[in-house]
Amino acid sequence: MHDIRMVRENADALREGMRRRGKLEQFAPIIDRALELDQDRRTTIQAVEERKAARNTASQEVGRRKKAGENADDLMANTRALGEEITRLEAELAASQGELDAILLEFPNITALDVPEGDETANVVARSWGTPMAAGTVRPHWEIGEALGLLDLPRGAKISGSGFIVYRGMGARLQRALLNLMLDLHTQQHGYEEAWVPLFVNRTSMLGTGQLPKFEEDMYALRDDALFAIPTAEVPLTNLFGEEILDGSALPHAMTAFSACFRREAGAAGKDTRGLLRVHQFDKVELVRFCAPEDSAEQHELLTSHAEKVLQLLGLPYRVLLLAAGDTGFSSAKTYDLEVFAPGVGKWLEVSSCSNFGDFQARRANIRYRPAAGEKPRFVHTINGSALALPRVVAALLEQYQQPDGTVLVPEALRPYLGTDRIS
């Protein structure tokens, strides 16, 4: 969410931000409307507060007179009239304010200056690691998974629907092994505090991180309770400190959590849906960092390197994409996608998205910090990223480490967790 003062005093910066995302046409009239509503709102606030001040003064005088046994009927009539006017003006104010609030929640974040303009064709490979195998030299993961009894997609579809995976045998254990590897790495080597969080959260939390109001159709919602299934642990982790003022000396603060993630993928039907490429429920280890604004660029690089470290340990060649403005997520100011190469399907698969949100989420969720005792609270910056999302890592792993005899070699770092050096 953007500061209404920024919109008011620097509407051009907001327009420029929307232009870089390729959305100026869509948002220009809404920006104008916001400015208009802000003007209305401030005019009405002044009118309301002027009358409230008058009422407060008069009411106190009523009290004084009554205590002294004097008559106050005239004052009371006067104040009653003021009250009616206040009621009317407040209704006006609520209308302007309500529309303005709704609009402010609709603007995406303004991307950072070093983010390239344009749509996804303007994405930039920032760096890469390892040498990808030639595409098409090995079988796709769904064939390997079925042959080794790791995946049972038909039964997943039977009990839940397409896009719901059943892992079996070493396939199931592989989930556990990967999660433990990642959590151990981040808590023991990278300094993250581990959390275990609810999978269902309320509407306020979903608004706080920016999933709502725009993307409600992508979320699973419960029928009888006002709760949503989380699409990522980013939601509970970030909202943990909503409405709080953190101690500046405790920043940056880093949290990690494993969670199941639920996504309806409403707009993605039929696109890259085979095997493990796009599923409705998956496990993921998430990293979140809270920091002071001046540190966020550096903290973003640090978090991204933590996610990369997992791929390096697993020996999976990957590239780091700096997303162009038009491809950058709604709440994000700057995003690196980590893509791992899956030689069986012959594609780069997104396994992590590491974003710097600036104060965008912090404003929505009201997460602040006090730089030092006696100083004013400021909004924190939030940064998060997957490290990593499991299904596509599993896909790449099976394909990359497939052997001519059909078995799958286990990368060194994973062996203690999986309890074997080969899946057969």
Added chain:
RNA sequence: GGAUAGGUGGCCGAGUGGUUGAAGGCACCGGUCUCGAAAACCGGCGUACCGGCAACGGUAUCGUGAGUUCGAAUCUCACCCUGUCCGCCA
């Protein structure tokens, strides 16, 4: 799910419908004292919005939202949350 007791500032804790943003204490910050520290004493100390270059002024805020009233932390209603007891349950 039923019954019952509660939700006041960073924390604890007063508060009769009328100068209550809210006593008191703790914590914190600054100062005096001291070689230094502690203690003691003095002063300061929530957040947000509106107006103003600023000084400052105004408004709101006692779980949330409505309502009664000239006026609500205080009265009414609904909801949320917490404690306790009962029921159910992995």
